[in-house]
Each structure stands twice: as structure tokens, then as C-alpha cells.
Amino acid sequence: MSTVTASGLRRITTQRRLLVGLTITVLVVLFAVLGPLVAPHGQNEVVGPPFSSQGVFGTDYLGQDILTRLMYGGRIILLIALLGTAIGMVLGILIGVVAAYAGGWWDEVIMRLNDVTLAFPQILLALVVLTAVNQPKAWMIVLLVGVSHAPRVARVSRGVALGIVSRDFVYAAEALGERRSRVIVAEVLPNMNAPLLAEAGLRLTYSIGLVAALGFLGFSTDPGVANWGQMINENRLAMSTQTWAVLAPVLIIGLFTVGTNLMADGVAQLAQRGDG
Amino acid sequence: MTQVATLPEPLATVAPPRGRHGSVAWLLWVARRLGLAVLTLWLVSILVFVATAALGDPVRAILGKDYTADKARAAQLSALLHSDQPLVERYLHWLGGLFSGDLGTSLASQQPVSELIGSNVVNTLVLVVVSAVVMIPVAFGIAMVSANLRHGRGDSIIQVVLLTVAGLPEFVIGILLVAIFSTTVFHWLPAVTISSSTGHPWDEPKTMVLPVLTLVLAVAPYVSRIVRSTLLEVLDSDYVELARLKGIPERVVMRKHALLNAMVPGIQVLALQLAWLAGGVVVVEAVFNYPGIGKQLVDSVNAHDVPMVQALSMIIAAVYVGVNLVADLVSILLTPRARTAISS
Numbered sequence: 001m002s003t004v005t006a007s008g009l010r011r012i013t014t015q016r017r018l019l020v021g022l023t024i025t026v027l028v029v030l031f032a033v034l035g036p037l038v039a040p041h042g043q044n045e046v047v048g049p050p051f052s053s054q055g056v057f058g059t060d061y062l063g064q065d066i067l068t069r070l071m072y073g074g075r076i077i078l079l080i081a082l083l084g085t086a087i088g089m090v091l092g093i094l095i096g097v098v099a100a101y102a103g104g105w106w107d108e109v110i111m112r113l114n115d116v117t118l119a120f121p122q123i124l125l126a127l128v129v130l131t132a133v134n135q136p137k138a139w140m141i142v143l144l145v146g147v148s149h150a151p152r153v154a155r156v157s158r159g160v161a162l163g164i165v166s167r168d169f170v171y172a173a174e175a176l177g178e179r180r181s182r183v184i185v186a187e188v189l190p191n192m193n194a195p196l197l198a199e200a201g202l203r204l205t206y207s208i209g210l211v212a213a214l215g216f217l218g219f220s221t222d223p224g225v226a227n228w229g230q231m232i233n234e235n236r237l238a239m240s241t242q243t244w245a246v247l248a249p250v251l252i253i254g255l256f257t258v259g260t261n262l263m264a265d266g267v268a269q270l271a272q273r274g275d276g
Numbered sequence: 277m278t279q280v281a282t283l284p285e286p287l288a289t290v291a292p293p294r295g296r297h298g299s300v301a302w303l304l305w306v307a308r309r310l311g312l313a314v315l316t317l318w319l320v321s322i323l324v325f326v327a328t329a330a331l332g333d334p335v336r337a338i339l340g341k342d343y344t345a346d347k348a349r350a351a352q353l354s355a356l357l358h359s360d361q362p363l364v365e366r367y368l369h370w371l372g373g374l375f376s377g378d379l380g381t382s383l384a385s386q387q388p389v390s391e392l393i394g395s396n397v398v399n400t401l402v403l404v405v406v407s408a409v410v411m412i413p414v415a416f417g418i419a420m421v422s423a424n425l426r427h428g429r430g431d432s433i434i435q436v437v438l439l440t441v442a443g444l445p446e447f448v449i450g451i452l453l454v455a456i457f458s459t460t461v462f463h464w465l466p467a468v469t470i471s472s473s474t475g476h477p478w479d480e481p482k483t484m485v486l487p488v489l490t491l492v493l494a495v496a497p498y499v500s501r502i503v504r505s506t507l508l509e510v511l512d513s514d515y516v517e518l519a520r521l522k523g524i525p526e527r528v529v530m531r532k533h534a535l536l537n538a539m540v541p542g543i544q545v546l547a548l549q550l551a552w553l554a555g556g557v558v559v560v561e562a563v564f565n566y567p568g569i570g571k572q573l574v575d576s577v578n579a580h581d582v583p584m585v586q587a588l589s590m591i592i593a594a595v596y597v598g599v600n601l602v603a604d605l606v607s608i609l610l611t612p613r614a615r616t617a618i619s620s
Contacts, residue, residue, distance in 0.1 A: 017439070112312075116319040119597050121555020124589055127577045128327045131585045209445030213559050216447050217574050232451065239451075239467070240459040247455055254448040261443030 018266025024259030028252065032074025041065045043072040043226045057244035060235050066245050073226035073249065077215070080141050081207035087146025088207075089200050092153020093192075097184055099154070100161035111158065117151040122210060130219055138221040145210055149203050160195045164188050194271030201264025205257050212253045228253050309604060313597050320593045321374070325367050328582050353383060374590065380583035384576070389587045393569060397591065399477060400561070400568030404553050406484065407491035412546065415496040419503035419542075420530060426508055435501075442497035446556050450490040450563035457486060468565040477566060487564045494556060495549045502545040506538040513537075540607050547603025554595040 040055070041047050046063040048054040057066035099110040126144040130136055164170065165188060173187045214220070215229020223230070228249040235245035335353045361369075373380060379389035418434065425431040441449070458467040466483050477483050510516060511534050519533050520526070561570035569588050576584035608614045 017436075113319075116316050116323075119316050119320055119593050119600075120323070121552065121558075121592065121596065123558055124555050124573075124592055125327075127558070127573060128324055128585060128589050131328045131577050131580055131582060134580075205443055209448075213445060213447055217559065217562055218578060232447075236451070239454065243455060243460045246451060247460070250448050250451045250455075254444050254452070257445055257448070258440050258443040262439060265439055 015266050015270055017262050018270065021259050021262030021264070021266055024255060025263055028074070028256045028259060029078060031071070031252075032078045035071025035074060039068040039071040041068040043069060044224060051238055051242040051245070057248050058242055060231070060242070060245045061238060066231075066248055069226040069231055070228070070248050070252065073228040073231055074252070076138070076221065076225055076227050077208065077211050077229065077253075080138060080145065080211045080221075081204060083142045084145025084211070085149065085200060085204045085207045087142065088149025088153055088203055089196070091146060091150035092155075093157045093189070093196065095150065095154035096157030096159075097161045097188055097192075100158045101165050101180070101184055101188060103165075107158075111155075114151045114154050118155070120148075122148040122206070123213060126210070126214060126219075127217075130214075136214075136219050136221055141211060141214060141219075141221060145207050148210075149207070153199060153203065156199050157192065157196060160192045161188055164191050194267070198264050198268035198271055201260055201267055205260040205264060208253065208257050208260065306605070309601060313601050316597055317590075317594060320597075321371060321590060322367070324586055324589050324593070325370060326363075328586055329363070329366065370586065379587040382576075382581055382584050384579045384581045384584070389583050392584070393572060393587060393591075395476070396567055396569045396572050399566070400557055400570060402476075402478060403484070403487055403491070403561075403566065403568060404550070404557060407488045407495070407553065408550055410488060411492045411496050411499070411549075414492060415499035415546075416503055416535075416542065418496070418500045419507060419538075420535065422500070422504045423507040423511065423534075424530065426511070435504075438497040438500055441493055442501070444494075445559075446490060446494040447559045447563050449493050450486070450560055453486050453490055453493075454563070483564075487560055487566050490560050490563070491553060491556065494560070495553065498549055499542065499545050503538055503542045506541045507534050510534045510537045540610050543607050543610065544603060547599055547606075550603075551596045551599040554592045554599070558592075 036043075041064070044064065045068070047065045048059050048063050050059060050061050050063045052059045052063070055065045055067055057070070060066050060069060095110060095114065099107045099114075102110075125148045126141070129140070129144055133140065170183060170187050173183050178186075212229035215227045216232045218230075218233050220227050220230040220233075231249040232246050235242065239246045335350055370380070377390060379393075381387065382389050382392055385392065418438070422431050422434045425434075444452075454467045456462065457465045465485050466480075467486075468483075507530075511530075516529060516533050519529050524533075557568060558570035558573055560566070561568045562574050565571065569591060573585065573588045573592075575581075576588065
């Protein structure tokens with residue numbers, strides 16, 4: 001990430017999309033992180049009859065307070081999405097930069113194999129692996145999200161790296177006899193910041209959607225812990241009697257992804273315009 | 277939830293053969309692409325097989341707590357999955373079955389997989405085709421309107437709306453539509469697909485509206501945004517300027533000079549989105565209980581029905597690869613420069 005200077009800050013504030021996206025994202029993250037501390041009830045506490053209108057949003061299928069569940073349900077999604085994005089970015093950048101830097105035959109083989117994994121819709125990879133698993137663990141979802149992002153990130157970062165590996169300062173470093181791994185870490189990677197940051201924002205958007213979708217499809221990591229995706233799944237049959245039990249988690253997931261998507265688009269525009 | 281950041285570059289990835297002539301070169305090019313597609317599918321089949329059969333123990337997953345208690349059932353399931361054979365042998369057996377059309381036996385219903393998925397494949401195909409037919413004119417239309425109003429207020433409003441919709445996961449769009457049109461605000465349309473006697477949802481066209489609308493809303497923003505930015509590029513080009521100077525009305529310039537030249541990137545992003553639909557239908561069908569392969573896949577994963585999951589994911593991957601292949605071919609055919617690069 002570029003260092004935050006006065007001019008950098010000014011650029012960010014003039015970029016409306018980035019600002020709006022950032023604000024939404026920060027608010028949702030704060031809600032997810034701080035929610036459990038101020039929640040009116042426990043996440044598995046039965047406060048009234050099912051689908052009643054007690055409290056702000058009413059109660060869900062077990063009589064738990066929906067607002068409370070909503071406050072608890074963001075942490076796990078946020079955690080898995082962030083870790084998954086991080087793994088996907090690191091793996092993908094590694095693959096892409098190595099392919100671009102090695103060039104020739106290596107590049108061809110790596111990117112062909114990469115294309116094979118691209119032939120797999122992301123959600124499909126997760127579903128295929130979860131077939132043979134009885135109760136998915138959180139680390140499995142993190143890995144699945146990360147691994148399914150990696151080939152897509154690799155494609156983008158290879159493209160970015162290709163424009164850098166042929167520049168003079170890379171040749172200069174090689175001529176000085178620097179090790180190849182050091183050339184990648186010290187010369188190539190620092191120059192890829194801006195486009196990769198935009199890609200990370202985009203990946204985070206998809207991660208949130210993917211994790212929530214898996215919860216919605218019934219593959220939640222721990223049935224006892226509230227989770228926005230799972231909340232939709234639990235209550236959707238009674239959507240007409242207790243709309244908020246479904247609508248509240250749907251809206252907050254939507255708000256979150258819209259925020260991160262706007263943010264990613266803002267960063268991409270900044271990166272396009274200049275040095276980012 | 278789509279991959280718009282990974283636009284394929286057919287012109288860059290396809291090194292056209294040089295020094296050969298006409299049809300031979302074309303045949304070689306097509307053969308090369310077909311070969312790559314087959315290779316891809318073969319590697320995908322390994323991936324699917326290893327992920328479903330080798331990473332965990334499906335028998336244990338199906339039986340859960342009964343695994344130790346119900347030895348007979350465990351043995352029966354193992355026999356169906358041929359768990360006693362080595363992995364490679366099982367894989368080859370399964371691959372051979374794929375070629376001869378024998379997709380195995382469903383663990384959940386004990387019926388041949390091919391019988392179970394037949395009509396669902398048709399249902400999903402209809403859903404995807406109808407969505408594409410609705411989506412293409414809508415996406416291109418929005419792009420043209422937006423490009424017409426470029427740099428004005430209307431354009432920026434359209435862009436913000438598109439960006440917002442593009443950020444929403446497909447199941448969020450689906451459930452919001454259900455809330456608006458069937459359960460909460462209005463009560464116009466059915467929220468789920470009601471199974472009819474023939475098992476085909478289009479007997480009751482009303483039930484198709486929301487699933488199609490969801491897919492259109494999930495896909496159109498990406499296509500629109502790419503087509504618009506290409507249109508803007510083309511509208512700034514010299515030949516469009518010349519056309520304007522000749523006195524051709526802006527409407528005709530847009531239609532004949534700009535749109536045709538913006539087609540190729542449009543088709544590429546379109547193909548990517550259509551290929552994405554192959555995966556996107558999984559969640560959308562689950563939202564609307566639509567009797568297609570996506571819903572079936574989710575149910576099969578929940579039931580740990582390994583043969584069903586293997587067959588369904590191979591079908592989805594094949595569609596994905598096939599659509600990309602066709603898109604590459606069409607975009608080459610539509611780009612004169614690439615056409616001559618291959619045939620000369």
C-alpha cells in the first residue's frame with residue numbers, strides 16, 4: 001500500500017466512489033466486530049416465541065432475537081472472507097509473478113495449468129470438495145475461498161508483472177548479480193501495488209459473496225454460531241411471516257459487498273489515473 | 277459475483293501459425309483450440325475425481341454417526357463407490373464410464389445418474405438461454421444510452437447503479453426480488469418454482485420470471501460497463517470523427533460505426549458472463565427451488581452423493597469450456613486483423 005501522505009489523502013477524498021465505498025465498508029466492519037459487545041441478548045438465547053415481533057426486527061425460527069443474531073453473525077463471515085482473500089492474493093501473486101519473471105516455457109506451462117483451474121466456477125470448487133466432508137471447518141472454507149481466487153489473481157498479476165520485468169531497473173538488478181528471488185521481492189513486487197490493491201478489493205467482494213452463499217446453501221462451519229448466510233437459510237421458508245429474519249442479513253451482506261466493490265472500483269480508477 | 281477482471285485475450289494467447297495458407301491454417305488453429313479444450317476437460321476430470329473421492333471419506337460423511345453401527349450399509353456404499361480398489365483404477369473406471377455415457381449410480385436414490393439429471397439439464401439450459409436472450413439487448417441498450425449521455429449526469433447515475441448492482445451477490449439479488457415481487461411488497465409472482473406434472477417449469481411461465489430477472493441483473497451490469505467503455509473509446513476515434521464530419525447523423529454513427537466496432541470486446545465479456553452463468557445458476561436455482569442441475573448439485577452435495585456431484589460438475593465445467601471456445605472462435609472471426617493473421 002502506498003504511504004499515506006497529504007497529497008495522497010487529498011486524492012482519496014476527491015475520489016467520491018472510493019470515499020463512499022470505504023465509509024460503507026468501515027461501518028459494516030465496525031458493526032460486525034463491535035456488534036457482539038453491545039448485542040442486547042446472547043446469540044443462542046431464546047427471547048420469545050418464534051417469528052414474533054419482539055425487539056427491533058423480531059425473533060427468528062427458534063425465537064432468538066434477530067438483531068442480536070445479526071450483530072453476532074458478521075464476525076465469522078468477515079474473518080473467513082479476509083483470510084481467504086489474503087491467501088488467494090498471496091498464492092495468485094506468487095504464481096503470476098513467477099510465471100512472468102521466469103518467462104518462456106515455464107510461463108506457458110504455469111499459465112496453461114492456471115487456465116484449467118479457471119474452467120471451474122468458484123462455487124463449484126467449494127461444493128465439490130465439501131461433498132466428501134461431513135461438517136465443514138472454518139479453515140476449509142478459508143482454504144477453498146483462497147485457492148479458488150488464486151488462479152484469477154495469478155492471471156491479473158502476471159499481466160501487471162509482464163510490464164515490469166522488462167524494465168531497465170530489473171535488468172540493472174540482475175546485472176548487479178542479485179538473486180532471482182530477491183529481484184522479485186525487491187524490484188518487481190513493490191511496483192505492482194496499485195493494480196493489485198484494486199484486485200484485492202474485488203476479491204474481497206467475491207469472498208464475502210462466496211462465504212455468505214455457502215452459508216446460505218447450508219454449508220456453515222458451526223451451526224451454533226450465528227452467520228449471516230446461514231440466517232437466511234434458517235428462516236427463508238417463513239419469509240412471508242417474518243420478513244426481517246431473511247431481509248436483514250440479506251441487506252447487510254448486500255451493503256457490505258456494494259461497499260467493497262465501490263472501494264475496489266475507486267482504487268482501480270486511481271491506479272489508472274496515475275501512480276496510485 | 278463475476279469474474280470481469282480476467283478478460284481473456286484470444287489474440288494474445290492464440291499464436292497464429294505463420295507461413296501456411298488459408299484453410300489449412302484455419303484447420304490447424306481450430307484443432308489446436310479443440311485439443312486444448314479436451315486437455316482442459318481431462319485435467320478438470322482429475323480435479324473433480326480427486327476432490328470428491330480422495331480428500332475425504334464419502335461413506336463416513338453419508339452415514340455420519342451410524343458409520344460404526346451400521347456395518348452392512350457401510351459395506352454396501354463402499355461397494356457402490358468401489359472404495360476397495362486403488363484410486364487410479366477407480367478413476368479410469370469412472371472416466372471410461374463418462375465416455376460410454378454411464379455416469380454411475382446415485383447413492384441417494386440408487387438410480388442411474390444419467391436418468392436423474394436428464395430433464396434437469398434441459399431445465400437449466402432453458403433458464404440460461406432465456407436469460408441470455410433477455411440480457412443481451414438490455415445490456416447493449418443500457419451501454420448505448422449511457423455512451424450517448426457520456427460525461428453527463430445521466431451517464432454517471434447509470435454507472436453508479438450498474439456498479440452497485442454488480443457488487444451484489446446473486447442470491448442477495450434473488451431474495452430482494454422475492455421480497456419485492458412475491459412476499460412482502462407486492463404479491464404478483466410466485467417465490468419458488470412449483471413443480472408441474474411434466475417437471476418443466478415453463479409450463480407455468482410466471483415462475484420463470486424471477487429466476488430469469490435475477491440472472492439478468494447479475495450479469496448485465498458487467499457486460500454494459502465493458503461495452504460502454506469500448507463505445508467511448510471508439511466514439512473518440514478518427515474514423516468516427518470523419519463519419520461525423522461527413523454529416524452522418526449521430527444515431528447512425530452510433531449504430532453503424534461505433535457499435536459494430538465495440539462488438540468484439542462485448543462478445544468476449546458476454547462469453548465470460550455466459551460461462552459464469554454455468555456456475556451462477558447453482559445459487560440462483562437454490563434460491564428459487566428451480567428444478568435444474570444447480571439445485572440438484574446442491575442437494576447432492578448435501579447428501580454426499582458422490583457420483584451425482586461428479587457428473588454434474590463435469591457437465592458444468594464442459595459448458596464453461598465450450599462457451600469459451602465458441603467465444604474465441606467468434607471474436608477471431610469478427611476481427612479482420614486476427615482473421616488475416618491466421619490465414620496468411
